[in-house]
Each structure stands twice: as structure tokens, then as C-alpha cells.
Amino acid sequence: MDSVLVMIDHPDRPRQDPAEALRPEDAADPQVLVNDLGITRGDGIFEVAGSVDGRVHALQAHLDRFARSARLMDLPAPDQPVYRAAVHTALGRLAARLPGRELSCKFIMTRGLEYPPGAHGPTGWAVAMIAPDYRPQRRAGIVVVTLDRGVRRDVMQTSPWLLAGAKSLSYAVNRSVVREAVRRGADDTLLVSSDGYVLEGPSASFLALIDGEVVTPPASDGVLPGTTQADAFAWFAQQGIPTRVRSIDCEELAGVRSAWLTSSTRLAAPIRELDGRPLDFDPDLTARLNEHLLGRDG
Amino acid sequence: MDSVLVMIDHPDRPRQDPAEALRPEDAADPQVLVNDLGITRGDGIFEVAGSVDGRVHALQAHLDRFARSARLMDLPAPDQPVYRAAVHTALGRLAARLPGRELSCKFIMTRGLEYPPGAHGPTGWAVAMIAPDYRPQRRAGIVVVTLDRGVRRDVMQTSPWLLAGAKSLSYAVNRSVVREAVRRGADDTLLVSSDGYVLEGPSASFLALIDGEVVTPPASDGVLPGTTQADAFAWFAQQGIPTRVRSIDCEELAGVRSAWLTSSTRLAAPIRELDGRPLDFDPDLTARLNEHLLGRDG
Structure with missing residues (x-):
């Protein structure tokens, strides 16, 4: 091995x-x-x-x-x-x-x-x-479906004993949601809160281009602070693309033109289809982002 | 060891x-x-x-x-x-x-x-x-506080990928709720749904004497089907005490006079205080129940 x-x-x-x-x-x-x-x-x-x-x-x-x-x-x-x-x-x-x-x-x-x-x-x-060899997903994009995580967006504040935002070894649900996504013909899932806010993937941050800004939900919404997301945001800013950390209402998803799931080994995987709706993605922008992410040291 | x-x-x-x-x-x-x-x-x-x-x-x-x-x-x-x-x-x-x-x-x-x-x-x-030696808890009872599990009562039906009702190895939350209970001066916790229904302990079923019946929530409310609860119900029925499996609204807790958490090794632990309110418990009834549970074979 x-x-x-x-x-x-x-x-x-x-x-x-x-x-x-x-x-x-x-x-x-x-x-x-x-x-x-x-x-x-x-x-x-x-x-x-x-x-x-x-x-x-x-x-x-x-x-x-x-x-x-x-x-x-x-x-x-x-x-x-x-x-x-x-x-x-x-x-x-x-x-x-x-x-x-x-x-x-x-x-x-x-x-x-x-x-x-x-x-x-x-x-x-x-x-x-x-x-794993994630180059095909980085190039061709991934198919994503939204799934309910079952908890409200504010659960980290109201109920810290639920361990929202902790990267724990209790990841059975993070794996079962991927099995459910595959059953629905998708590659991965975007988890949403029970009160209608976008959260994250089971092992990835969600980044969306909305009204000319790259947006991701804040850690206070009970998501993991993404290490790759943070470095991607710094890179977008260098490219002159504005970024913003803010809550994302699920109703905004209908207006998203481009989006990514970012994580430490798959890096930036562009979403080519979200809940059955094709998204645009810029292969050149994504390739340059991933090249930057692969070159990081530290 | x-x-x-x-x-x-x-x-x-x-x-x-x-x-x-x-x-x-x-x-x-x-x-x-x-x-x-x-x-x-x-x-x-x-x-x-x-x-x-x-x-x-x-x-x-x-x-x-x-x-x-x-x-x-x-x-x-x-x-x-x-x-x-x-x-x-x-x-x-x-x-x-x-x-x-x-x-x-x-x-x-x-x-x-x-x-x-x-x-x-x-x-x-x-x-x-x-x-562990649970005889003191069986005799003297336990202090219990309710804590929010963060999910609705119907999550097993709407969102089976959340694995409600599965006894999985992802039990970090089941342990953190006990730490929270101890911080609040209690021994254990009774988890309740985000929409106000009683569920279960983190490693126990909840049984309550309400209007002359021993009541426990159904598995369809996203709780584990209790093995000890089932045998306790059979024993209560033999004693002429009626039992019923039904959902329990949190508002009913104010009217509960006696209650237990039942599990496989602690067996029936009577709750002597629930959210700061003393409960009655019948030491003789509980002792006879535990004697029965200890004698089971198969």
C-alpha cells in the first residue's frame, strides 16, 4: 500500500x-x-x-x-x-x-x-x-444536488452541543449524503439548512458567482471554515474578482451562473449542473485557480 | 484489562x-x-x-x-x-x-x-x-435536562440520509450532549426535536408515566427502537400497568409524574429531577423492573 x-x-x-x-x-x-x-x-x-x-x-x-x-x-x-x-x-x-x-x-x-x-x-x-485522480472532475465539472441537512442555519449559536462546524470523526452522514446524491445521478451534494440557507458540501465549501461577486457562507452558519476556500478567495481578489462571505438564501440558487465546490484534495471542482439546471463554467479561470492551489506551500 | x-x-x-x-x-x-x-x-x-x-x-x-x-x-x-x-x-x-x-x-x-x-x-x-456499576443510579435516580437535537421529529421520513434511528459509530454528538448535561449539573439528557417533541436520551429510551399509562415515542419519530424499553413495556403490561407507544409533545413534560431512561447496561434509571423539577419515583416498582431486566435470557 x-x-x-x-x-x-x-x-x-x-x-x-x-x-x-x-x-x-x-x-x-x-x-x-x-x-x-x-x-x-x-x-x-x-x-x-x-x-x-x-x-x-x-x-x-x-x-x-x-x-x-x-x-x-x-x-x-x-x-x-x-x-x-x-x-x-x-x-x-x-x-x-x-x-x-x-x-x-x-x-x-x-x-x-x-x-x-x-x-x-x-x-x-x-x-x-x-x-485520487480528480483532474477529470476539475476539468469537466461535477453534477450536484441539494439535500437537507436537517438543522437550522443558526444551530451553532443556539445548540453548540450539536458540534456544527467541528470536523469530527462522526462523518457517517457526510458519507450517506454522497450515496444519496449518487442514487439521484449526481456526483456530490450541496447541503442546505432546514430554514432554507445554503451550507456546504459534505467535504467541501460552496462558492458561487452571484451578481459579479464570488460568495460563500460564513462559518457562523454552521459550516466548516474552508482552507481551500480561503486561498481561492485570496486568488480571486488578486484577479480583480470581488469576494464576499455572507449567508446565501436557497432562493438565490436559481440566479447562480457559476459555482464551485472547493476542498483540499479535489481543489476547485466546477459545478456543471445544480439540481438539474446546467451552470456555466469558465474552464480557463478554473484551470488557473487549480494551478494556483496546487502550487501552494505552507 | x-x-x-x-x-x-x-x-x-x-x-x-x-x-x-x-x-x-x-x-x-x-x-x-x-x-x-x-x-x-x-x-x-x-x-x-x-x-x-x-x-x-x-x-x-x-x-x-x-x-x-x-x-x-x-x-x-x-x-x-x-x-x-x-x-x-x-x-x-x-x-x-x-x-x-x-x-x-x-x-x-x-x-x-x-x-x-x-x-x-x-x-x-x-x-x-x-x-460500570449503575446500581446507585438505579436506586437513587438521575438528574436529567432536556436539550435540542436540532432536527424535526419527521426527519426520518423526509431526509433518510440523516440516518436518524441508525445506531451508528458517529456518536460524537451523543457524547457532547452528556458533557453539556454535566455542565448544567445533570447526569444525562433527554433530547427533544426542533419542533417540540420528546425523542430519547443519547444512549437510552425515554419512558414516562402520563395519565396512568407508560408512554414512549415511536421509532418513526427518529428514535432508536429500545431493546430494554420493549422488555420493560412487556413487564409493565404483566403488572397491569398500561403502555402506549406514541409521540410526546414537550408541553406534556410538565404533567409527567414519573419517568425513566432505559438502556442495556444501566437498565431502568428513574429520573428524580427533570429540568429542575423533582419527579416522583416508586423505588419498589423500579427495583422489581430492574430485577426482571437483569434476569432476561435471549
Whole structure:
């Protein structure tokens, strides 16, 4: 299996050298106990960063969001230098074997063992792997259907215990909505709130060109703050295309001419059909955006 | 660690002898790969059955609900004879060392490995362990606060992709609501729908004595069909106490005199305070109910 795994020890106090916390292991060997809360309860957090030739895309943004998810879930703060070192170690080793290939690195921190209670710290690792080949979707676009996420747009404020905005390991629904999209003949889904606002994809941010501006919903609407979305917005601004973070009413979707789902490994996938309606997309603009996103370092 | 683990092989075709699919392992050794969808996406299902002296409480009901969760999540049907044999094997071995102790057995089936795609079947196991000592809660009762689950009561019908009613491994919210309850000075929580109906606890059914009947919400309201609730209802009926499965409006809670949260290992925990209001409870009735529940076999 083409992957490189680095397990992370979580000592009681920070180490002088983050590398001391890293333990390279074989991803083909079992590493997780059956009573780890990561598997018994989906009780942990994760991030996935893209990479080419050892350059890691938006790593600080991923580490910051990892820390934000930990706060939302009452988890201990992840040791950023240690997770950073783990990601660089795993990706560096795999990139050395696979120059020029698009890679990704998933890093995970769970709440640790379910029992005995209190006798342990978190479980963590970073695993580098070959990214799926998303070039066809970037070029030809994807077919998207909207699906109800079931919760109101303001649920992050009214009911923080629902963990909206946390990138948790409890992603069974994020996967089931894709199965439902495929049943409906689509590639992916755009989740909407029960009170009629656009949210995000199950593993992507939604960006739409509306009235000459590229618009995306704010994190306060209960969506993940997109690392790729943020870098795409910076690039659009450089191109002289105005951007705005604001709530999007579902009724506005009828007026959207162009839209993208952005994420760390697929990058900017233009939506060619939304709920059965063809959208325009600018292949040149999207190609230049993805070229920029692939070249990021940091 | 006082636990007995049995890993389950998932062959392409059913075996003649379910025991051939069982592989006893040490729960202190890692058994799960870091790319198992059970941990990377909380993408799997579980059940927990209680047991004393090798008698397994409501095992067929648990196996049936396991199969129901698999259907709701588009997972392959679990091989019931194999999972039954795994539960009996794990609990039988632990009970031999711990006669008379309250034990529990968690069994899990995940969707298998995230990559390479399609190159594998599910991952499964059963692990028997000592149950926490819930006797104080059964006797003295628990303090419960209501919390919003964020979704409407009818979400199982309108939006089946939200997996309401599936006992999945994506239980991060089921744990965060208990942390919120503890922050509010309570032991547990009663989840309510966004449109004002009573649902269930994060790992328990809600039973309330209303107008002389013991009432619980129906599975069609997006709650788990409770295995312990069903056996409690049968027992109440034997005692001449009428029971009814029907939706419960949150406004009815003000009139509830007695209520319980029922689950497989805590069994019937009487609620002594609900949202700050003391409830009555009948210690003798609850003790007799729990005695009955502890004696179940099958």
C-alpha cells in the first residue's frame, strides 16, 4: 500500500523536540485498539491536507482548524509543532518515492480510550497517501444536488452541543449524503439548512458567482471554515474578482451562473449542473485557480 | 484489562459453522487499521448487550436492530449466526472468570477499509467487558435536562440520509450532549426535536408515566427502537400497568409524574429531577423492573 504512517505519542508535557513524539509505523499493521473512542464513538477530529513534492497546501490553516475543532469538542489542544512535524515527515517520505504526484495527508486525534476511564491521553497519527485522480472532475465539472441537512442555519449559536462546524470523526452522514446524491445521478451534494440557507458540501465549501461577486457562507452558519476556500478567495481578489462571505438564501440558487465546490484534495471542482439546471463554467479561470492551489506551500 | 475480544472474519459466503469466522484476540493489542472507515468516518454500526452469568439480555432484539441499522446505512447485512456466536463466546469466557458480575458486550461492524476502494469486506468484532456499576443510579435516580437535537421529529421520513434511528459509530454528538448535561449539573439528557417533541436520551429510551399509562415515542419519530424499553413495556403490561407507544409533545413534560431512561447496561434509571423539577419515583416498582431486566435470557 502506497502510504506512510506516523503515529503520535501524547506525553503529559510538551517535548523540546517534536520529532521525539513521532513513531513511524506500517499502515498495513493494526494500530488502533478496539476501545479507542475514535472508533467506538467517532469521538475525535481530523484534517486532510493536499501536497505535491513535499509542499503542503495550507498546513497552518489546517492546524488552526484542527485546534478549533478540538475546542468545539472539549478535546485537549493538539500540540501544533508535533502534528506539523508528523505531517511533514509522512508527506516528505512518500513524496521522495513519488515526485510530482498529488498526495494527501490525513491527521487524526481521538479522545483516547473509552476504558479504563481517565487512564490515557489522546490517540493521534498522520498518514500520507496518494490522492485520487480528480483532474477529470476539475476539468469537466461535477453534477450536484441539494439535500437537507436537517438543522437550522443558526444551530451553532443556539445548540453548540450539536458540534456544527467541528470536523469530527462522526462523518457517517457526510458519507450517506454522497450515496444519496449518487442514487439521484449526481456526483456530490450541496447541503442546505432546514430554514432554507445554503451550507456546504459534505467535504467541501460552496462558492458561487452571484451578481459579479464570488460568495460563500460564513462559518457562523454552521459550516466548516474552508482552507481551500480561503486561498481561492485570496486568488480571486488578486484577479480583480470581488469576494464576499455572507449567508446565501436557497432562493438565490436559481440566479447562480457559476459555482464551485472547493476542498483540499479535489481543489476547485466546477459545478456543471445544480439540481438539474446546467451552470456555466469558465474552464480557463478554473484551470488557473487549480494551478494556483496546487502550487501552494505552507 | 478485564475484557474478552473476538474478531470476526467476513468471508464472501456464509460458513457452515459460525465459529469458523471467530478469531479470539487480545483487546490490549491494536486490531484496527488507521484507514478503517469505522475510525476515519465513524462509518459503521454497533450494539451493546447486557449479561449476567452468560445469560445475554435481549440478544435477538439487539441483532435485529443491528440489521436494521445496517439497512438504514446501506451496509451489507450482518451474518446473525456469526455475530451471535461472537457475543456468546466473548461473554461466556468473561463470565467464567467473573460469575455473578454484570457484564456487557459491544459488537461492531464497520464498512471496512477506506482504501484501496472495494478491496475488502466489513470489519467486525465483539468485546465483552465489566459493566460500570449503575446500581446507585438505579436506586437513587438521575438528574436529567432536556436539550435540542436540532432536527424535526419527521426527519426520518423526509431526509433518510440523516440516518436518524441508525445506531451508528458517529456518536460524537451523543457524547457532547452528556458533557453539556454535566455542565448544567445533570447526569444525562433527554433530547427533544426542533419542533417540540420528546425523542430519547443519547444512549437510552425515554419512558414516562402520563395519565396512568407508560408512554414512549415511536421509532418513526427518529428514535432508536429500545431493546430494554420493549422488555420493560412487556413487564409493565404483566403488572397491569398500561403502555402506549406514541409521540410526546414537550408541553406534556410538565404533567409527567414519573419517568425513566432505559438502556442495556444501566437498565431502568428513574429520573428524580427533570429540568429542575423533582419527579416522583416508586423505588419498589423500579427495583422489581430492574430485577426482571437483569434476569432476561435471549
